[in-house]
Amino acid sequence: MEISSITSHPFDDQKPGTSGLRKKVKVFQGPNYLENFVQSIFDTQADLKGGVMALGGDGRFYNRQAIQIIIRLAAANGVARVIVGQGGILSTPAASCVIRKYKTNGGIILSASHNPGGPDEDFGIKFNTANGGPAPEGVTEAIFERTKTISEYRIVEATDIDLDQLGIQQLGDTSIEVIDPVADYAELMKQLFDFERIHQLFNSGLFQMRFDAMHAVTGPYAKRIIEGILGAEPGTVINGEPKEDFGGGHPDPNLAHAKEIVKLTSGINAIDFAAASDGDGDRNMILGRNFFVTPSDSLAVMAANAHLIKGYKSGISGVARSMPTSQAADRVADALGLECYETPTGWKFFGNLLDARKITLCGEESFGTGSDHVREKDGLWAVLFWLNLLAVRQESVEQIVRDHWRKFGRNFYTRYDYEAVDKAAAEGLMEHLRSRLSALPGSQFGNYTVDYADDFAYTDPVDGSISKNQGIRIGFSGGSRIVYRLSGTGTVGATLRVYLEAYEPDPDKHTLETAKVMQPLVQIATELAEIEARTGRSEPTVIT
Ligand code: G16
Secondary structure (H helix, E strand, C coil), X not given: CCEEEEECCXXXXXXXXXXXXXXXXXXHHCCCHHHHHHHHHHHHCHHHCCCEEEEEECCCCCHHHHHHHHHHHHHHCCCCEEEEEEEEXXXXXXXXXXXXXXXXXXXXXXXXXXXXXXXXXEEEEEEECCCCCECCHHHHHHHHHHHCCCCXXXXXXXXXXXXXXXXXXXXXXXXXXXXXXXXXXXXXXXXXXXXXXXXXXXXXXXXXXXXXXXXXXXHHHHHHHHHHHCCCCCCCEECCCCCCCHHHCCCCCCCCCCHHHHHHCCCCCCXXXXXXXXXXXXXEEEEECCEXXXXXXXXXXXXXXXXXXXXXXXXXXXXXXXXXXXXXXXXXXXXXXXXXXXXXXXXXXXXXXXXXXXXXXXXXXXXXXXXXXXXXXXXXXXXXXXXXXXXXXXXXXXXXXXXXXXXXXXXXXXXXXEEEECHHHHHHHHHHXXXXXXXXCCCEECCEEEEEEXXXXXXXXXXXXEECCCCEEEEECCXXXXXEEECCCCCCCEEEEEXXXXXXXXXXXCCCCHHHHXXXXXXXXXXXXXXXXXXXXXXXXXXX
């Protein structure tokens, strides 16, 4: 097999963000762009030479072409075996499962997650290490450094691999093994959840559910597991055919974008339970009849009820949440006498805690929850967790969450996103806030007194690595908070995220409307950061 060395030149914008490198498809299609980044992975990850790697993506536009290019690069760089999902498909949690099960030396996942897909939309690539998790900052930094000096890449000249044909094909000395993308993942779910009980719930005739796959990667997973194995009625999975452009939609499972299931769970004919997942299958939204479960509450409810679930019945070792995620999980951890870790945004920060068994469950406000079963957040896992919980407790979603609030208090929560803001203006706003931090403690804003104000920094308790400038926290006495961050996943300008949390211990106030409770905090947050004056935006783009 002939290996060609192709002369290339560095690009100056290949720094991975919160979760890999995300750019417009057209950028990735440009000469040498994808090749440079992948070669930089091979140049910095010595174990891949002679080793095994997993490969797959969320099926968005350009997925298949990119998979073929990566296979040819892998063969030229001496990878012994590439395990690739059939059709080039692997959901992000399934890829993590495959990396762990087959003990590969890591894997490459192609996805821009919840960002739209299509020729003019987004594409992404990330490297996961041998533990199955997103590469930690040390690794992504090394890859980025390499992209700045790269001068050539190696690729074999070959015809395309048949990605639809299960089994092994040979490319020179490299074996390309096309696997069923669902089987290993489904097997893992069977070990964690009481499928028999969930099956009975579906069989009872008293329970109605819909799962919205949003024309993204979880369609085949949800159909096989929820309808196929668990016996839910056909049609339970909606929008289950994956499409390269997600049917023109925005595959982001939140109240703004997953409108179809919001409607199905609203009104007098509302169904009992609905859920959705995102482009690559790692996010989830949980809805009950006329009831939305915030991701932060979902994590807290899971932590409090884990002992009722087959795979976690012997208890959990600890919990972690990203910094902007509400402190609802902290209260559960406290009650159970467990440690609760506060990490920067990005699933990669949970990896060490999971590997060291300091935590079993973790989650983020950005519609992500997961456990030590893989090293990614896992949308369908969260849905199965809730199904198992509903089957065991024989109560509605709303009853379970309200009962939780009665025990632990309620953390009202809202996020305001200002998308595609001028980058310099957004950075200026953050700088302005930083300059005010030291003067804030003790200040009074309406009924709120500032308890602490800082720029969040995290020291990893396992390897001691330090991550600074991870977002601005303003904590008020009584447990409420305002957090400001610039997103690390957008592809246009900057996205300012403002996270608001109001803690309410009084059960009589738990029925209040979130928007009303948040109003004073919204006003404080927008004025303090001078959002309108600095960004020109009087309203956020999305409220979740
Ligand atoms: C990624 C990361 C998450 C993070 C989210 C939002 O999710 O894996 O850990 O919470 O982005 O990040 P940001 O606020 O920086 O946009 P996904 O689902 O996009 O891979």
